[in-house]
Amino acid sequence: MRVLVTGMGGVLGTRVAQMLEELPEVEEIAGCDFVPPRRRLRRATFKRIGVDDRDRLTEFVVDFAPDTVAHFGIYEPDARMPNGEAARATEACTVAALGAAGRAGKLERIAVRSGLEVYGRGPGTPLFPDERAPLSPTTPFGRSLLEVESIATDVARRHDVPMTALRCATIAGARAPSPLARLLRLPAVPVPAFADPSFSFLHHDDAARAMVEALVRNHDGPLNVVGPGATSPWQAVRLGGRLPIPVFGPGWSAACQLAVLAGAPVPPHVEEVLRHGRVGDGSNACEALDLGFLHPTQEVLAEIFQWATVTPISGVSRAEEVA
Numbered sequence: 001m002r003v004l005v006t007g008m009g010g011v012l013g014t015r016v017a018q019m020l021e022e023l024p025e026v027e028e029i030a031g032c033d034f035v036p037p038r039r040r041l042r043r044a045t046f047k048r049i050g051v052d053d054r055d056r057l058t059e060f061v062v063d064f065a066p067d068t069v070a071h072f073g074i075y076e077p078d079a080r081m082p083n084g085e086a087a088r089a090t091e092a093c094t095v096a097a098l099g100a101a102g103r104a105g106k107l108e109r110i111a112v113r114s115g116l117e118v119y120g121r122g123p124g125t126p127l128f129p130d131e132r133a134p135l136s137p138t139t140p141f142g143r144s145l146l147e148v149e150s151i152a153t154d155v156a157r158r159h160d161v162p163m164t165a166l167r168c169a170t171i172a173g174a175r176a177p178s179p180l181a182r183l184l185r186l187p188a189v190p191v192p193a194f195a196d197p198s199f200s201f202l203h204h205d206d207a208a209r210a211m212v213e214a215l216v217r218n219h220d221g222p223l224n225v226v227g228p229g230a231t232s233p234w235q236a237v238r239l240g241g242r243l244p245i246p247v248f249g250p251g252w253s254a255a256c257q258l259a260v261l262a263g264a265p266v267p268p269h270v271e272e273v274l275r276h277g278r279v280g281d282g283s284n285a286c287e288a289l290d291l292g293f294l295h296p297t298q299e300v301l302a303e304i305f306q307w308a309t310v311t312p313i314s315g316v317s318r319a320e321e322v323a
Helices: 011-021 054-064 083-103 140-159 179-184 204-216 233-239 251-261 268-276 283-288 297-308 318-322
Strands: 002-006 028-033 045-048 068-071 109-115 163-168 170-172 188-192 201-203 221-225 243-247
Touching: 002 011, 002 054, 002 083, 011 028, 011 068, 011 204, 028 054, 054 083, 068 083, 068 204, 083 109, 083 140, 109 140, 109 204, 140 163, 140 268, 163 204, 170 179, 170 204, 170 297, 179 268, 179 297, 188 233, 188 251, 188 268, 201 204, 201 297, 204 221, 221 283, 233 243, 233 297, 243 251, 251 268
Parallel strands: 002 028, 002 068, 028 045, 068 109, 109 163, 163 221, 170 201, 188 243
Antiparallel strands: none
C-alpha cells in the first residue's frame, strides 16, 4: 500500500500515519497539510502545503501516485481555522487531492472523514440515524461534509474503487482541537433552558483506528463511527464543575457572542448539538471494521476536563522553569 494522508499535520492525520507505520503491508506513506505534525513519524514523509496552493498539492499527489487515500483534509469550523476559511480549505483540499490521486492512475481505495452532521437535525429527521437515513444537513459544516462525500463518491465511481465515508460523532479528546470541547471548558456554559438533548463523542484515537481499519479491510460505503453511550449539555456541564447558563430563543445569539469573547467560538453545528443533540447508530461500523473497544462518551468527556486542569509545580525557581 502506498498511502496518501491529507491533513497529516492535525491530530487525526498524525495518529493515522503512526498507525500505518506499524503495518507491514504499508510500503510508503506521504502526507501534506498547512502545518507540520507535532509528533514524531518514523517512515512517513510530510510536505507542508498551504490551503490555497492547489497547484503544489496536485503536483505532490501526482508525483507520489498513491493507491490508497486517507482523507483528513477536512477542517472543522473554529477548530484549527475560522468558520468561513475552514469550508473553503476543505473544498479546495478535497477537489485537488482526490482529483490528483485519480489522475495518477494507481488509485485502489479511498476513505474520507465525514460526520453525523450530514443527517441534519431538522423537522422529521431521525433522532438516532443509521447509514440508511436520509442526508439533510442543517449546518454549513454538515453541508461541507456532504460535499466531501459527493466528491469522493464521484472519484471512486470514475475509477471503480471502494470508498468509505466515516460519519464520525463529535471528535474530541485530550489533544484534538474541538470547538465543542473548548466551549464546555469555559467557566460558564450556555445550555438549553427547557431541554437536555443527548449527544455522543468519539475519541480521536478511535477515529484514527476506524480510518486505518477501513483502508486495510477495503470497506465500501458509509459507516457511522460513534462512541458508546451519550451525555447531554446539563450533564456535561455538571461533570466539569462548570456553571450552566440556561438559554432559550433569541438568547442563543447573545450567548454565542459572549462565548466568542471568552475565546470559544460557537459555530452553527456546535450550537445545534447543544440545542438539538447529535447521536447515531454506530453498530455497523463496529461489526464491519471489528473495532472492539471504543472509548465511552463519558470517558472522553472526563478526559476533556482533565486536560483543562493545570497543576502548579511547587518548589521550582523561575530560573529552573526557563531552563
